[in-house]
Amino acid sequence: xxxxxxxxxxxxxxxxxxxxxxxxxxxxxxxxxxxxxxxxxxxxxxxxxxxxxxxxxxxxxxxxxxxxxxxxxxxxxxxxxxxxxxxxxxxxxxxxxxxxxxxxxxxxxxx
Amino acid sequence: xxxxxxxxxxxxxxxxxxxxxxxxxxxxxxxxxxxxxxxxxxxxxxxxxxxxxxxxxxxxxxxxxxxxxxxxxxxxxxxxxxxxxxxxxxxxxxxxxxxxxxxxxxxxxxxxx
Numbered sequence: 001x002x003x004x005x006x007x008x009x010x011x012x013x014x015x016x017x018x019x020x021x022x023x024x025x026x027x028x029x030x031x032x033x034x035x036x037x038x039x040x041x042x043x044x045x046x047x048x049x050x051x052x053x054x055x056x057x058x059x060x061x062x063x064x065x066x067x068x069x070x071x072x073x074x075x076x077x078x079x080x081x082x083x084x085x086x087x088x089x090x091x092x093x094x095x096x097x098x099x100x101x102x103x104x105x106x107x108x109x110x111x
Numbered sequence: 112x113x114x115x116x117x118x119x120x121x122x123x124x125x126x127x128x129x130x131x132x133x134x135x136x137x138x139x140x141x142x143x144x145x146x147x148x149x150x151x152x153x154x155x156x157x158x159x160x161x162x163x164x165x166x167x168x169x170x171x172x173x174x175x176x177x178x179x180x181x182x183x184x185x186x187x188x189x190x191x192x193x194x195x196x197x198x199x200x201x202x203x204x205x206x207x208x209x210x211x212x213x214x215x216x217x218x219x220x221x222x223x224x
Contacts, residue, residue: 043202044213045215
């Protein structure tokens with residue numbers, strides 16, 4: 001069973017059409033939940049870290065929220081340059097060694 | 112340097128040959144990670160270094176894979192007797208501490224023919 005599940009796998013939106021990406025997780029004792037953006041041919045770029053349920057963080061058109069079982073990445077009035085793969089990752093409590101990534105959501109914003 | 116540097120950016124090798132991939136982390140970052148990303152797959156954790164030591168090597172796919180880090184800085188990932196299933200993008204990341212956001216390099220695209 002995957003510990004981090006992202007949905008949808010792919011999403012096509014018109015420019016300006018707001019939506020949300022979902023990340024559900026099943027690790028015990030969440031230490032941190034991370035969102036990354038990955039463009040083709042590049043490494044993931046760090047966006048946010050969330051540590052506790054109820055926490056929210058914003059950056060430009062993106063807002064990340066966290067509950068006890070899932071996180072949402074809300075994208076408001078997206079632009080074509082927001083097109084990328086968005087990756088969610090979690091770090092389990094008591095573990096220093098790694099963060100576990102989901103398979104990502106491929107987001108395509110049509111002009 | 113300003114970011115995580117990986118070399119080479121692309122490597123094509125013949126099946127059975129050994130390859131070395133290099134990662135130069137951000138100066139001062141004590142934590143270093145290797146991940147592998149195959150087409151259409153998520154990032155697969157390989158190994159983590161805190162300083163020069165790797166507490167857990169269980170993520171390495173087989174005993175053909177090894178990694179080392181010297182001087183708390185540069186790390187090399189070595190794959191011996193490469194196989195076609197080793198073809199992937201190998202990503203390195205570094206972090207100030209183990210629970211801080213990682214900074215990734217652009218990766219090494221390995222193709223085994």
